[in-house]
Amino acid sequence: MSSLVQSVDWLAIAPPTIAAVVGLVVLVADLFVSEARKPLLGWFSVAGLAAATLMLLPLLDADRSTFCLVGEEGVCSYTADRFTLVIQFLVLGGALLAALLSVTALKDEGKRLPEGEYWFLFLSSAAGAALLPASRDLATLVVALEVASLPAFALVGLRHGDRKSSEAALKFFLSSVTATAVSLLGVSFVYAATGTLHLTLVAERVQDVDGQLHTLTQTGVVLTLIGFAFKTAAVPFHFWVPDTYVGAPLPIAAYLSVIGKAVGFSGLILVTVVALPSYADVWGPALAALAALTMTVGNVGALRQQATRAYSAVRLLAWSSVGQAGYLLVPVAAAAYSGDAEKSIGSTVAYALMYGAVNLGAFAVAALVGRAHRLNRVADYRGLYASSPLTALLLAFFLLCLAGLPPGVIGLFAKVTVFSAAVDAGLGWLAVVMAVNVVIALVYYLQWTALLFRAPEGEPVKHRLPAPLTAALALTGVLGVALSGAPQLVLRFTGTGLF
Numbered sequence: 001m002s003s004l005v006q007s008v009d010w011l012a013i014a015p016p017t018i019a020a021v022v023g024l025v026v027l028v029a030d031l032f033v034s035e036a037r038k039p040l041l042g043w044f045s046v047a048g049l050a051a052a053t054l055m056l057l058p059l060l061d062a063d064r065s066t067f068c069l070v071g072e073e074g075v076c077s078y079t080a081d082r083f084t085l086v087i088q089f090l091v092l093g094g095a096l097l098a099a100l101l102s103v104t105a106l107k108d109e110g111k112r113l114p115e116g117e118y119w120f121l122f123l124s125s126a127a128g129a130a131l132l133p134a135s136r137d138l139a140t141l142v143v144a145l146e147v148a149s150l151p152a153f154a155l156v157g158l159r160h161g162d163r164k165s166s167e168a169a170l171k172f173f174l175s176s177v178t179a180t181a182v183s184l185l186g187v188s189f190v191y192a193a194t195g196t197l198h199l200t201l202v203a204e205r206v207q208d209v210d211g212q213l214h215t216l217t218q219t220g221v222v223l224t225l226i227g228f229a230f231k232t233a234a235v236p237f238h239f240w241v242p243d244t245y246v247g248a249p250l251p252i253a254a255y256l257s258v259i260g261k262a263v264g265f266s267g268l269i270l271v272t273v274v275a276l277p278s279y280a281d282v283w284g285p286a287l288a289a290l291a292a293l294t295m296t297v298g299n300v301g302a303l304r305q306q307a308t309r310a311y312s313a314v315r316l317l318a319w320s321s322v323g324q325a326g327y328l329l330v331p332v333a334a335a336a337y338s339g340d341a342e343k344s345i346g347s348t349v350a351y352a353l354m355y356g357a358v359n360l361g362a363f364a365v366a367a368l369v370g371r372a373h374r375l376n377r378v379a380d381y382r383g384l385y386a387s388s389p390l391t392a393l394l395l396a397f398f399l400l401c402l403a404g405l406p407p408g409v410i411g412l413f414a415k416v417t418v419f420s421a422a423v424d425a426g427l428g429w430l431a432v433v434m435a436v437n438v439v440i441a442l443v444y445y446l447q448w449t450a451l452l453f454r455a456p457e458g459e460p461v462k463h464r465l466p467a468p469l470t471a472a473l474a475l476t477g478v479l480g481v482a483l484s485g486a487p488q489l490v491l492r493f494t495g496t497g498l499f
Contacts, residue, residue, distance in 0.1 A: 009066035012080040014055040015088050016130035019095075022048030023123030030116025038115040042103045045119045049099055049126065053092040056085050065136075075198050077137045086349050087133035087266045090356050094258040095126040097360045097475060101251035101367050103468040108371060112160045113249065121151035121158070122255075129259050133266040138187045138197040138275070141267055145183070145231065148263045149176045152256060156248040168247020175230055175240040183227025189220025190275075199275040207278045221279050224271055225286060231264030234290045234329060235297040238322050242301075245318040246311045250370055253314060254363035257321045258356040265328055265352065269345055273335050284336025291333050292433045295326025299440040307378040307451070313366055314376055316444065317359070320402065323441060324355050330418050330434060334425035347421040354414040354483065358401040361476030365395040368469055378448055383456025391465075392452040394477050401480055403445035404438060410480060413487035 010017075025048075026041050033041065059080050068076035099122065106113050128147025135141040153176055157169025191197055193213045194205040209217050230237040245253040272283045302319035305312045331347035338344045366376060368391060373380035385392035401408030404415040415438065422431040465473075 009064050011055075011058060012064040012066050013078060013134075015052045015059075015092060016127045016134075018048060018052040018055060019092070019123050019130060020127035022052075023120050023127065026123065027116060027120040030120070033116075039103070039107065041115050041119050042099070042106060045123055046096065046099045046103065048123065049092060049096040052126075052130070053089065053096060056089055056092070059085055069198070075200055077140050077198070078131075078134050079136050080134055083266075083269075083345070083349070084134045086353070087262055088130050090262050090353055091129045091133075091259050092126065094262070094356050094360060095122070095129070095255065097364070097472050098122075098251045098255040098259070100468040100472040100475075101254060101364055102249070104371075104466045105249055105251050105367065107466075109159070109249070112162070113158055114160075118155065118158060121155050125149075125151040125155070125255075126259070129263045132263050133270075135270065136199050136274075138191065138199070138202070138271075141270060142180070142183060142187060145263065145267055146180060148259075149180070149231070152176075152252070152260065155252045155255075156244055159249060162247075164247045165249075166247075168244045171240040172244045175237070179227045179230030179237070181227075182223050182230070186220045186223030186225070186227060189216050189223065193217040193220065199270060202275040203277060206276060218279070218282055221276055221282050222286070225268070225283055228264055228268040228271065229290060232261060232268060232329070233264070233294075233322050233325050235294040235322065235326075238294070238297070238325075241322055242315050242318040245321075246314050250314070250363065250367045250376075253318070254360055254367075257317065257359055257363065261321070261325060261328065262352060262356070265332070265348065269332060269348070272332065273341050273345060277341070280336035284333055287329055287333035287336070288427060288430055291326050291329035292430060293326070294329060295323050295434060295437040298323030298326055299437045299444075302444050303440060305378065305444070307447075310375040310377060312376075312378045313369070313381065316378060316448070317362060317366065320441070320444075321359065323437065324359070324402070326437070327415070327418055327434065328352060328355070330427075330430060331421040333430070334421040334427055337425035337427060338421070340424075344421045344425065347417040350417055351414040354401065354410045357476055357479045357483070358398040358408070358411065361473065361480060362395060362398040362402070364469060364472040364476060365391055365398070368465065368473075371464075378451065381448065382451050382454050384452045386456050388465075391473070394473055396449045396452055397477070397480060399445045399449045401484070403442050405442070405445075407484060408480070409484035410487050 022045060026045055030041060063081040065076035065079045067078045106115055125148050128144050132144035132148060135144050153169050153172040156172050157166050159165040190202060193209050193216055194202050196202055196205060206217060233241050298319050302316050302323060305316045328348055328351055331344040335341040335344040369380055370376040397408060401411035404411040419431055
């Protein structure tokens with residue numbers, strides 16, 4: 001009789017485990033640390049995220065799996081392969097940068113944001129987000145999704161006595177709960193049809209489903225996709241994004257714009273490409289239509305932002321992130337039509353890495369300007385070059401990367417890989433829609449960039465750079481410039497290893 005006791009590969013699960021353990025330590029330490037020493041909790045959290053990110057290095061040698069079914073070779077609930085490691089690097093690295101922004105934000109907010117609760121929720125969400133790309137069964141996938149999401153909407157509404165923050169949290173909460181309910185219903189239908197939750201076994205058994213269960217399976221596929229579409233902020237499930245970003249503390253808006261998307265897209269890839277490749281005729285056209293709709297609505301929404309409107313800079317970044325989600329969906333849709341699905345997914349992951357680095361950099365500059373201009377309007381960035389030349393040059397570089405223009409070569413390179421994924425898969429119409437949207441996006445990115453170098457109205461406002469903000473700007477700037485110098489490294493790094 002074979003043993004049912006499973007061995008645990010602690011090295012494989014180290015990155016999310018470290019983030020979770022540090023979160024628990026911070027929660028307990030908060031009870032005993034005096035108010036004057038509360039900032040130490042933030043630096044301890046930053047160190048914990050740095051340690052979790054470094055623990056990815058020993059995993060680069062070979063794929064590792066744990067929590068496997070006894071007697072079923074290769075059927076595991078947790079797998080640390082190349083795809084997992086790249087997404088975990090994006091999640092933990094992005095969380096580290098957002099944590100650096102948070103250190104300054106918490107100091108500026110005073111007692112309106114409780115530090116112990118903030119860091120516990122932040123690290124818990126990061127642990128769930130790092131767990132999700134390694135999940136190889138539907139139950140673990142849904143649990144990881146909720147561990148990443150539930151603390152996030154608590155963080156959005158954590159600011160005491162702020163009605164705007166409470167409204168944002170409520171919208172985010174309702175959308176998150178709806179997405180979870182729809183996803184769980186879809187997962188239950190797929191389980192009912194296949195009798196398993198493991199992605200590789202679902203992929204095998206879903207091809208031989210009884211004819212009477214065919215409609216049930218198709219419905220399950222569609223409902224699961226709708227659930228993840230909420231998480232990725234795909235249109236028409238994007239309504240929560242602008243208000244949530246404005247109401248949330250700015251570091252949390254930055255966190256949601258990158259880590260939230262990484263969570264949604266990695267889950268979407270695992271469900272479609274790994275678990276349901278035989279239903280590509282169902283999810284392929286659906287994702288292609290979602291991609292076209294999402295990029296169009298996102299870019300038009302960003303174009304309509306008025307420079308003098310309160311919080312217009314954050315709103316523009318929010319709508320821009322919706323448009324970028326549309327670009328990220330293109331290669332996932334292309335995987336349904338392509339003979340090389342792994343290459344298509346590699347394009348999405350490469351684009352996500354570029355977007356993560358430069359978008360967090362743009363949010364870091366927004367956090368800096370927001371310290372002097374509480375309403376954080378696009379108009380407040382006029383003449384930034386006169387008062388902070390290096391900061392203005394960095395923001396201009398980040399915006400040009402998002403637009404896909406030199407010297408932001410990495411942005412151009414990422415967009416070309418997405419274009420080629422669409423064209424290679426025979427989705428020429430989607431490539432045309434993307435080309436039109438890239439032109440639309442140029443307008444608002446270039447308008448904001450030009451504003452940085454115009455003559456300021458009145459006396460230029462000096463922006464003091466705290467050390468954590470300086471570190472975040474330096475890291476994102478160096479990463480963006482390095483990748484623009486050697487963009488081929490991104491595709492080499494993002495070989496997904498899913499198959």
